[in-house]
Structure formats: structure tokens, C-alpha cells
Amino acid sequence: MDSVIDDVGSLPTMLAKPKPERSSSLPLLKTDKSTDSSGSRLSFKTTYDDIPKDSSEPGKEKERAKLKSVSENAKSIDEQVGLGLGLGLGVGSSRIRLSPQFSLYSNTHFTEAKESFTSTEVSELASTVGKGCEDGKVSDKTSSLYRVSTGSELSDDSSSGSYNSAIYKPHKQNDVRWEAIRVVRTRNETSVLEMKHFRQIKRLGCGDIGSVYLSELIGTRSYFAMKVMDKVALASRNKLLRAQTEREILQSLDHPFLPTLYAHFETEKLSCLVMEYCPGGDLHAIRQKQPGKFFPEHAARFYVAEVLLALEYLHMLGIIYRDLKPENVLVREDGHIMLSDFDLSLRCVVNPRLVRFANPVVEPKSSSSCVLPGCIEPSCMFQPSCFGPQFMSKQKKEKRYKTEIYNQVIPLPELIAEPTNARSMSFVGTHEYLAPEIIKGEGHGSAVDWWTFGIFLYELLYGKTPFKGPSNKATLFNVVGHPLKFPETPSVSFAARDLIRGLLVKEPQQRLAYRRGATEIKQHPFFQSVNWALIRCATPPDVPLASPEIVDAKPTDEYLEIDFY
């Protein structure tokens, strides 16, 4: 898979004649070699920021130097958390980000920050870096419109802040891990979590400038994924703002298919994010294990349906995700998904619009909110079970629809909060997943997520992406210029192909969901059998086995005395 490209704040000119001063540092030229030795897709980001503008040698030397630096960073972090030996580095298998010093945004702060935008303003690199950032290039790209994080806003008790944020997370507040954190804090008579409260069990992956570890909160048998980042490396690689964006987004989330950030703490050199651990791995790895390396349609539908709800929620918060791909979709212990990796996300302001009021008197024929061409079936909006039978007669459909209308006391109002009008000029994403408007540098909004959603569904069903060429450059040309084609095998339903066709429309304005966001996609016949409200109760296609490291975990009191620092 191609590497992630991330040129925040730059106009891509891949198809036009590149400007001379940019030509030497186009990520396209630098990232053609983008798979690791195992052939899996690298999540290695190339940014213009990483490359000096006056560089005359954009090629392999710098790429090698960068990989070496990733490797060294990972090794150094391993050593610092006490896992220095024998784990192998897996260079470039992941990337890592974070900001060393940033304010603790409560949900309220986040809202206040967003309110400072108009609907077309975007908060790319939304906040300025606090005291820790002295890099002129970074602050040049900072939007003054967004709430600024300053050193004075720092909290010494960031884990406490994260802990308290459970109060504002009604969907996650019953999570037993909050209780485990409370127990440790009480037991240690401390308001903050520190590295010494955790035992690192193994490294789950490593990225640009940090590593993710499976960690136990000592003495609780509660397990977390701890993302550990080297602050100096972040600063030197201009990753501070991206990291900060991700952390602020993580703090604002409260959704079953998005990560919970339990705590954040820092040591002198490291910054650590404590998140939910997903033992199921990612959908890219899981796809490789499927017969034929593609998912059966019912499994693909399950995964994309949950991803759709996650994207819908993000868009409602004014967050355009921009990096959807199977690698970023992790599988929880219960088999449901968790969308991860927010450092490429864009924050902007949305103006929620109510397009249909809650009304107890519903006229079936007036449900014009279904925008599918030729679709006059209101039944596509009401489904009785999470994943029911897909095909039924028209008579049955009508009967079912009537029953459901009567069972519904008040139909839900239909709200649209789609940051369609946001305009970012950044060149970010993963080659095979890039939307045409990003490649052409036309400016992009939330419709890019619907494009990537189409590529994602295609890849799950066919085992490959539709526009991949022999090189990254060829891939980009294909995305912009080649018509969409479906392979003859595997056999995929008409509904699935129709949905993909609607999503992979090159002109964003003509793309499905451009006008009404996720609502349009939910109403597509491909999702006819999905009960959106109950999807959390649906049976996942696969439930991961408990991680052997956890099953075999020894009683952990013996680790209490270990002091990492």
C-alpha cells in the first residue's frame, strides 16, 4: 500500500506542471517505494515539512535517513519504557504523533474553539503549539482562527483531566476501565497516572516517532494501548501540531466506534496517550487472512456500516477524517470496530440543519428524503433488526413499513451537519485512497471522506483498490482520469456496486452524500437490512480471541516496584 502523504498547507500540483521550488520535494516523487519488506502498506508520512525546501536531492537518501530515524526513535522509546530488547523494530509499520505541551481542552473549550469559525473556515493545524514549539515553519501554517494552546493552559494533571472527561462521555462512562483508573489513583493517593502505574507487555506497532504498547494498569488486570511519543523527535520533525490535533480530537470523542482517551501524561522525554486496546488487529491484516483476501458481503457491510456511523459522528463534530483505510480500522475485543488515527483530520465548523422535523404523522409517500435515483421505497429508512434478510417482496415491505410506522411513537428528526463547504488545500491521505479533488488541488471538504468510504468498501469486497497503478504517480492519474471498473470476480451484489458507483463519482458535487452526508448513504439499498440504531447489538462477523499476552498475564503486583524513570 502506498504511504500516507501529508503535506499540510500545500497545494498539490501532481497533475499540473509542478512549481520549480516544489518540484524537488513532492511527496509523490519520494514515496513511490512505499511498502515494507513484508509487502504491507506503510503508514509512513512524507511531508513537505520533513524536507528542506532547498533540498536538491529529494530521493532515496532522504527516505533512507527518515526510515533510519524512525527505527532509532522506536528503539529509543522501547528502551525508555523498559522493552529494549528482542522485539524487532518493524520500521515504518506505523507512525506516531503527539504534542508535548498542549492545553487540556474540555468539550466546552473545544466547542468554544469551533465557534470562532465561519462555516467555510477550516482549522487545519488548528492550534498553535504551546511553549514547546519554536519552529517558525509550524507556526506559519497555524490558523489564528483556532483556539490557541499556550503554556499557561497546561495542566499538570492531564490524566486527571482525561479521567474527569469520563463525566462528559455518557456513552463510555460505564466502561470498567474508568473504575480501574479510579482504584489506582485512590490506592496510590495520587491525582495523576504515571508511567510507573503501567506495565508494558509488548509493542503493538511503531510509527514515525513513537510506539504503541499493550500496557496493563498494574494490579487491575485492565489493559490499554499506550501510545508513547518522543517529544524531541516530534519537535524536530515538525509533527507537533498534527499530534496536538489528534489529541484534541481524541479528547472530544464519545462514540462506540471511536477511541476513548483514558489518560495523558508526560515524562521528561515522553508523552503518552492511554487508549482502549483493540486485540482484533486492523482490517487490513484481517482481510489478508480471508479466503481470496476479500470479505464476504455481509462482513463488509457490517464493517462499513460501523465506519459510516463513526464518520457521521465526526462530521457532526466538524471533523473531516481524511485517512480512511483498512489499516486504520481496528477490531475491538467484542468484534466491533474502532476507527483510529486522527492526525490527518481536519477540523472545521458545521452548521447543523434540521431537514425533517419529528412528526408523529408520517406520510409514507412524502418521505422524499431518500435521494437514491428512482428510489420510492420509504422502507429503506426503517429496519426492524440489525441485520435482517435482504430481499423481500414489495407487499411484505409495505406491511413491514406500516407496522414500523405505527410502532414508532415519533420518528427521529433528520439532522444534517455535514461540513461540505469546508475548503482545505492540503495534500493529505494515502495514494490509493486520495479523492480526485485533493489530487487536483481544487480544495476539499467532507466529500473526501465519502470518496474514501467508496474505496474502502471496494477494497473490502474485491481485495484491492480500484485505481492502483504500478507507481504512486500512475495511481494518482488513474484516480483522476480512469473510469471505475469492477472485476468479474468475486461476485458482488448490484446494490454494493451501485453504492460504490455513487461514492466514487469524481466530481464531489455529484457524489453520493455530498448534500446530506451519511443519511444519504444509510438509505442506500445496500444497507437495507441494517438497523442503524441497534447496530451495536449486531453480531460481528468475527470476534477476536483473547490476546495470549493477556491470558497468560502473571499477577502484576510484582511489577509495582519497577520504576521506569
Ligand SMILES: Nc1ncnc2c1ncn2[C@@H]1O[C@H](COP(=O)(O)OP(=O)(O)OP(=O)(O)O)[C@@H](O)[C@H]1O
Ligand atoms: N488502540 C489500539 N489497539 C491495538 N493496537 C493498536 C492501537 N492503536 C494502535 N495500534 C497498533 O499500533 C500500530 C501503531 O499505531 P500508530 O497509531 O502509532 O500508527 P499507525 O496507525 O500505523 O498510523 P500512522 O503512522 O498513520 O499514525 C498500529 O498499526 C496498530 O496496529
